[in-house]
Amino acid sequence: DVKVTQSSRYLVKRTGEKVFLECVQDMDHENMFWYRQDPGLGLRLIYFSYDVKMKEKGDIPEGYSVSREKKERFSLILESASTNQTSMYLCASSQQGTTDTQYFGPGTRLTVL
């Protein structure tokens, strides 16, 4: 059974803190993605990666960075968390060279106070 896991289901941080969200997939997928989802705005792509050490900006990369040192792991970093980054964060993976069916993790509900 395919699996994408995220390091935390719920996270509460203070403004200005550095925040790490981790995602691991066990399907040997090349592509990995980070989205945020807010009511009324749907899923918005933050960053994605086609391969180890490669990253591409999505639609809303400002305030975020990512790291992919290993194929199975994709980390999202909030260098200095702000209240407007309170959101549901979803990680996904997909296999390269096929249809882009995405497999999502359970999500991390981040609250920045």
Next chain:
Amino acid sequence: SQKIEQNSEALNIQEGKTATLTCNYTNYSPAYLQWYRQDPGRGPVFLLLIRENEKEKRKERLKVTFDTTLKQSLFHITASQPADSATYLCALDAGSYIPTFGRGTSLIVHP
């Protein structure tokens, strides 16, 4: 600009009826279209994919149609059950392997 539209109002139906959800798009030439289900507080789960040269796809009680002339996909759940209550997202891809998601429509099936 490219746009995907799903009804933002929740669809309320009675158990046993067929639910029909709509996904309209503009300024896209999608190679395929996908439908996902999302439960509250959870990540989306893939349900069905239909390619541009396919008119209809079925899986158990689910049916998807794809009309590239109308620029529309319809998603049907027959014999709906309260357990089908969720938000359903459509996603389009023009061949970049990065889908663009609609905002989803909430389905509520009443017993």
